[in-house]
Amino acid sequence: MRVRSIRRVSLRTPTGRSVVHYEPRRPGLRRCGGCGRPISGVPRDDVRPLPKSQKRISRYHGGNLCHKCLERRIEDAVSSEWNA
Numbered sequence: 001m002r003v004r005s006i007r008r009v010s011l012r013t014p015t016g017r018s019v020v021h022y023e024p025r026r027p028g029l030r031r032c033g034g035c036g037r038p039i040s041g042v043p044r045d046d047v048r049p050l051p052k053s054q055k056r057i058s059r060y061h062g063g064n065l066c067h068k069c070l071e072r073r074i075e076d077a078v079s080s081e082w083n084a
């Protein structure tokens with residue numbers, strides 16, 4: 001198919017023939033909702049079904065916020081509670 005919505009992968013077969021395979025595009029890295037940096041511990045693409053525990057970090061806002069942004073939000077919440 002001559003469309004760019006699918007990715008082309010040039011391969012060399014064991015017989016020496018070079019072929020083009022068409023594969024789905026890989027999604028980008030999961031990024032933090034606060035600072036936009038990539039979040040680690042989250043798979044980039046799900047080729048096979050994974051258990052939920054392997055799709056995000058088991059932490060508050062795991063998979064949505066990075067550890068730094070979560071830390072700052074917790075600190076802000078605690079300090080606002082103290083001042084109130």
Ligand SMILES: [Zn+2]
Binds near residue numbers: 037
């Ligand atoms: Zn962040």
